[in-house]
Amino acid sequence: MSSRKKTRVLNVDSLAAELDRLPGPPSHALVLAFSGGVDSTVLLHLLAGLRDRRDLRLRAVHFDHGISPESRAWAQYCVGVCDELGVPLKVERLDILLDGQGLEAAARSARYAFLEQDLDADELLLTAHHRDDQTETLLLRLFRGAGTRGLAGLLPVRDFSRGRLARPLLGFTRAEIRAYADAHGLQWVDDASNGDTAMDRNHVRHELLPALRSRWPGVDSVLARSAGLLADQRELLEERAREDWQLCQRGDGLALSACSNLSDPRLRNLLVHWLAGESPSMQHIEQIARQIRHPSATARAVVRWPGGEVRRYRDHLQCRRVPGEGAGFEYLWDPSEPLEIHAAGIVLHSRAVLGAGLARERLAQPLRVRNRQGGERCRLPGQTHSRPVKKLLQEAGIPPWERQRLPLLYVGEDLAAIGDRWVCAPYAAGSGEPGFALRIERKPA
Numbered sequence: 001m002s003s004r005k006k007t008r009v010l011n012v013d014s015l016a017a018e019l020d021r022l023p024g025p026p027s028h029a030l031v032l033a034f035s036g037g038v039d040s041t042v043l044l045h046l047l048a049g050l051r052d053r054r055d056l057r058l059r060a061v062h063f064d065h066g067i068s069p070e071s072r073a074w075a076q077y078c079v080g081v082c083d084e085l086g087v088p089l090k091v092e093r094l095d096i097l098l099d100g101q102g103l104e105a106a107a108r109s110a111r112y113a114f115l116e117q118d119l120d121a122d123e124l125l126l127t128a129h130h131r132d133d134q135t136e137t138l139l140l141r142l143f144r145g146a147g148t149r150g151l152a153g154l155l156p157v158r159d160f161s162r163g164r165l166a167r168p169l170l171g172f173t174r175a176e177i178r179a180y181a182d183a184h185g186l187q188w189v190d191d192a193s194n195g196d197t198a199m200d201r202n203h204v205r206h207e208l209l210p211a212l213r214s215r216w217p218g219v220d221s222v223l224a225r226s227a228g229l230l231a232d233q234r235e236l237l238e239e240r241a242r243e244d245w246q247l248c249q250r251g252d253g254l255a256l257s258a259c260s261n262l263s264d265p266r267l268r269n270l271l272v273h274w275l276a277g278e279s280p281s282m283q284h285i286e287q288i289a290r291q292i293r294h295p296s297a298t299a300r301a302v303v304r305w306p307g308g309e310v311r312r313y314r315d316h317l318q319c320r321r322v323p324g325e326g327a328g329f330e331y332l333w334d335p336s337e338p339l340e341i342h343a344a345g346i347v348l349h350s351r352a353v354l355g356a357g358l359a360r361e362r363l364a365q366p367l368r369v370r371n372r373q374g375g376e377r378c379r380l381p382g383q384t385h386s387r388p389v390k391k392l393l394q395e396a397g398i399p400p401w402e403r404q405r406l407p408l409l410y411v412g413e414d415l416a417a418i419g420d421r422w423v424c425a426p427y428a429a430g431s432g433e434p435g436f437a438l439r440i441e442r443k444p445a
Contacts, residue, residue, distance in 0.1 A: 008176065010180045011180070012049040015043075015047070015050060016053075018171065019168055022166055024164065027123065028056050028057060029120065029124065030057065030123070031118075031125045032044055032047060032126045033061055033125065034061065035063075035078075035189070036062065036074050036077055038177065038178060039128035039129075039130060040127075040128040041181065041187075042181050043128040044082070045085070045184060045186060047087075048085040048087060058087055058088075060088070060089045061092060061114075061118065062078040062089060062090070062091045062092070063110075064091060064092070065094055066093065074189045090118075094111065104199065116160070117161075119161045121163055123163045124165075125164065126167070127166075127167055128167075128169055129154050129167045130174055131172060131173050131220055131224055132173055132209075133154065133170075134170060134220075134223070134224055134227060135209065135223050135224070136204050137154055138151060139223075140200060140204060147282070148233050151230045152230040152231040152233070153231070154167055155231060156168075156170050237269055240269060241269050241272070241274075244269070244270040245274065248262070250317075251316075252318065253318035253319065255316065255317075256315045256317055259292045264289070268285055271288055272285060275308075275310070275319060280305045287303045291312060295312070313399035318402075329371050330371075332367070333366060335358075335363070335436045336350075339369060341407060346405060347440070347441040348420075348438065349438070350437065351436070351439070352437075354432055354433065354434060355430065355431045356435050357436045357437035357438060358427050358438070359427055359428060359429040359430070360429070360433075360435055361433070361434070368411075369409055371406075371407065371408070372389065372408060376390075376408060379424055382425075383425070390403075392421075393406070406418065406440075414426065419440055420437075420438040
């Protein structure tokens with residue numbers, strides 16, 4: 001008997017099977033990152049067919065980075081495709097901040113940063129990555145010295161923002177996707193830059209991989225299998241990192257003394273887990289580990305990389321984004337609405353309470369909210385003398401980099417509150433008196 005290799009068929013049924021295999025609860029709200037290229041066009045066409053069979057809510061998002069002079073035309077083409085299929089489309093024009101990254105990486109960061117804010121908790125974000133993308137990604141990460149997490153490659157599904165991100169075409173090849181497009185007479189956007197072999201991914205795709213496939217025809221399957229095995233190892237490392245995080249966590253950072261009890265591999269594993277999404281290199285991870293193993297004589301130390309840093313203050317390690325450091329801010333604020341302070345990376349909230357917080361009747365005008373200027377004083381309830389705000393912050397153990405982000409609230413020229421920590425006596429609500437309790441929400445770094 002001849003053993004013929006079974007040919008896989010990409011269709012609505014096979015897509016449904018891939019979505020059904022995803023771990024976790026099924027999602028009936030789907031969001032497609034739609035570039036207009038052949039891969040995402042095929043996935044959009046499949047999802048529209050699946051939507052008509054199942055009770056699904058489907059929408060798409062297209063990003064115009066303005067890199068190509070044709071980007072506006074591509075966006076309009078995507079609008080037409082979605083209109084024809086009856087899929088709501090949001091077109092977002094994003095500015096790219098290189099911030100030490102290459103152009104491709106910076107564009108990807110901008111897309112994901114938007115999607116993190118746009119995705120609802122019940123939505124499943126879909127991208128059209130396929131098996132050839134997996135092969136290219138593995139090789140690029142190998143050449144860049146990635147560890148187990150990086151070499152696990154593109155995961156079929158992972159947590160993302162308030163929802164999840166899935167790649168249902170990851171088991172299909174570029175050729176299978178193109179065959180579906182041809183069979184259904186689909187059209188798509190062709191980006192000429194995809195042929196520019198000066199870019200690393202295009203060099204791997206057009207020059208390196210053809211040579212590898214000629215020598216080892218099964219190289220894609222072998223690398224996909226290796227990625228699957230490494231994904232299992234990655235999950236084991238994540239489990240251990242979550243356990244160590246529980247042991248070493250201090251607020252939103254790490255306790256230096258607790259971290260020092262870990263072995264070197266466990267410490268590096270914890271740091272990679274903690275700083276996931278912040279893009280430090282392994283060299284920076286090693287520098288942070290050395291600070292933990294051999295603290296410098298000063299009580300403060302910092303390790304920086306483009307866009308972020310880890311600081312040490314006493315026994316506390318904290319990660320923060322660098323943009324906005326030292327930036328001043330000043331707002332007029334109606335406490336009935338949240339106030340987002342971009343320069344500080346926080347949102348200021350208030351809620352109505354009795355006998356606590358800022359006395360509502362003494363706020364006869366909008367509150368003025370600004371960062372510290374220096375020299376401020378506050379008399380706390382029950383005390384007869386005012387004290388320097390700087391001294392209060394030091395005694396509370398608030399790290400220096402957090403002090404600049406802490407908003408001060410004024411009524412006219414009078415200091416009324418210091419963030420959500422203290423209310424100055426003249427403006428503190430008495431027993432049974434209506435007030436506003438303040439809360440600071442720190443946005444994810």
